[in-house]
Amino acid sequence: MNVLVLGAGIIGTTSAYFLAKQGHNVTVVDRQKSVAMETSHANAGQLSYAFSSPWATPSLPLSLIKWTLGGTSPLVVNPNVSLETIKFMYRTYKNCNPNSYEINKSRMLRIANYSQKTLIDLESKFDINYEHRKQGSLQLFWSPKDLEKAKQDMAILKKFNIQYEVLDAQGCVEAEPGLQYIRNKLYGGLRFINDYTGNCYLFTSELYKKCLEMGVKFEFDSHIESFSVDNNKVSSVKTNHGELTADNYVVSLGSHSPKILSSVGIDIPIYPVKGYSITLPVLNDLDAPQSTIMDDKNKVGITRLGNTIRVAGIAHLTDHNSSLREKSLHSLKKGLNNLFPHAAKETNDINFWTGFRPSTPDSTPIIGATPYSNLYLNTGHGTLGWTMSLGSGKLLANIVSGNEPEISLEGIDMSRYKYSNKTNLNYG
Ligand SMILES: Cc1cc2nc3c(=O)[nH]c(=O)nc-3n(C[C@H](O)[C@H](O)[C@H](O)COP(=O)(O)OP(=O)(O)OC[C@H]3O[C@@H](n4cnc5c(N)ncnc54)[C@H](O)[C@@H]3O)c2cc1C
Incomplete structure (x- = not known):
């Protein structure tokens, strides 16, 4: 399956890594010249x-x-x-x-715990210095x-x-x-x-190298402008270099995610x-x-x-x-x-x-399906995106691949916000 990941911050890069590990042909698109050049660049390192x-x-x-x-x-x-x-x-x-507070903290901890387990597993497979x-x-x-x-x-x-x-x-x-x-x-x-x-920028750069080894393509210097949709599917993404198409699309544009999504009737509160x-x-x-x-x-x-x-x-x-x-x-x-x-x-x-x-107002990221059958979100990680990144990437890859997620999805996808779906489409 061809998957386009939009955004090469820590979230887009971890998504790409786990999607590639599951055998997909992945392309990551970003307006910067390399990975983690925006919010993932110099965060608090926790x-x-x-x-x-x-x-x-x-x-x-x-x-x-x-x-x-x-x-x-x-x-x-x-x-x-x-x-x-x-x-x-x-x-x-x-x-x-x-x-x-209790509900939101429990959801965050669920993803954070999973992320830590995923990091331990990753570090047991290869040396990664960050x-x-x-x-x-x-x-x-x-x-x-x-x-x-x-x-x-x-x-x-x-x-x-x-x-x-x-x-x-x-x-x-x-x-x-x-x-x-x-x-x-x-x-x-x-x-x-x-x-x-640890240093989030270094970590993302190391994972980027692993992604390249696995055949992931990165299209830097590309500004994403809009989606084209056809019935209940995304048919292409428009960039300043032309249109890109794939079977599935993942939005990991950090705080810029709402802008592109609002053009297709998705109103997420980031x-x-x-x-x-x-x-x-x-x-x-x-x-x-x-x-x-x-x-x-x-x-x-x-x-x-x-x-x-x-x-x-x-x-x-x-x-x-x-x-x-x-x-x-x-x-x-x-x-x-x-x-x-x-x-x-x-x-x-x-x-x-x-x-x-x-x-997000509830500090929990938004990971999972949207009303468009081939459009997925992995975004909205707020103050703790570096902490929650690996679990989020693996969870997203399992959802896109149709595999059973390893943690509960309760309260994690966009359907928890009643006002977010303005598309007249039902969730698939
Ligand atoms: C001061 C500060 C301290 C923090 N400290 C911590 C911490 O200690 N621990 C922790 O876990 N988290 C921390 N965070 C939060 C963490 O940094 C973020 O949650 C995380 O970096 C978000 O990653 P992201 O990939 O979603 O977003 P980003 O890193 O912003 O990535 C989004 C990508 O999308 C690209 N993009 C956006 N719009 C377009 C477009 N139209 N076309 C093409 N490309 C586009 C950008 O270039 C960017 O590369 C901190 C944040 C801040 C600001």
């Missing part, structure tokens, strides 16, 4: 299998008020707010309740209230049999010696023993939540993070990648405006200095970067 959590928490509305009053909000909303932004905020708000470390991750608590809030998460983790440790301040310093300078400010932390870290990262050289190994540290209060993730430290965070709601915001640069630097004051070398070369998280 393979946060156990930490997989929706953005919409029951405490988000109150936190927003506190952040705004404190003048240090990790959420920034563009003053000329668009209708798309309002829709995303409203739909996210509707998920800020304990029941939705500056990875397997030393767990640490979510910091600043007060007893933070620990209290994390109890709902712990209950869900127990259900999924996911290992974690509750640490006091000293335990945090033992896990991450660079935190010794702020030991007195810390209350404790939750350590996810089996989480990993919003580009802009984030930023900086990457700095390590000054002193023991004063630097060893793995990933999540500071939920300031919404930054700090990760060790080789001899560098990646600091990422901020949720900026400004549609697809890709300008680099100076204030965000300062908050990321502050976020690092607050936790690891002696970790990084003073340098002007800090690779200030921005990317758009393809975010």
Whole structure:
């Protein structure tokens, strides 16, 4: 079967890999010159299998008020707010309740767990170097209230049999010696023993080489413009280089997926939540993070990648405006200095970067069939696309091939959004 995968980020590339493994002739199309040049390029580097959590928490509305009053909000909303932004905020708000949180977190964990198993299996087959470390991750608590809030998460983790440790301040310093300078400010932390870290760009580039070895073709520098449909099927994809045809089509265009899909009556609620990262050289190994540290209060993730430290965070709601915001640069630097004051070398070369998280209001990706019988989605991975990528790619390949999926599809495909199908077609 010929399959066209649209998008060569981490999601398109993992999809292509598993489709090729199942024997399909795969072509990947992307507007960039190589893989992982957009949102998959310089993310926080966390393979946060156990930490997989929706953005919409029951405490988000109150936190927003506190952040705004404190003048240090990790959420920034563009003053000329668009209708798309309002829709995303409203739909996210509707998920800020304990029941939705539990449902959404369980769905995310299902995919994340599967992704970790898939990575372990992949690594048993070939060496893949992506500056990875397997030393767990640490979510910091600043007060007893933070620990209290994390109890709902712990209950869900127990259900999924996911290992974690509750640490006091000293335990945090033992896990991450660079935190010794702020030991007195810390209350404790939750350590996810089996989480990993790694460079998503390097990983995608390595998988790209494997794809080439398996005969996958990549058409770079190609702008995808629209689909042509005939009855209930996609008949071709129009690009700036002409039309491409295949038996099946997979959309993995990250935060740009809705635009092309809306032209054929599919209205999926993916919003580009802009984030930023900086990457700095390590000054002193023991004063630097060893793995990933999540500071939920300031919404930054700090990760060790080789001899560098990646600091990422901020949720900026400004549609697809890709300008680099100076204030965000300062908050990321502050976020690092607050936790690891002696970790990084003073340098002007800090690779200030921005990317758009393809975010759904329920933080769960959209994987599976559409009302068109040969069109599939693997998109909407939001804050955790790197973490959920391998499971998503394998799941998608099984769906396209008509094989029995290895995890339940409940709540994962687009049919969970009642308003998403505007095609007058029924799901196949
Ligand atoms: C600041 C930040 C920190 C993050 N940290 C983490 C983390 O620590 N762990 C984690 O798991 N996740 C993290 N994420 C999320 C993760 O990076 C994303 O979920 C993931 O990269 C999405 O991958 P994707 O392949 O769907 O999208 P992308 O990587 O954006 O790929 C989409 C591809 O589609 C192509 N494309 C789009 N439109 C067109 C078109 N019209 N024609 C042709 N090509 C097109 C683009 O060129 C691109 O290559 C973070 C994100 C941000 C912004």
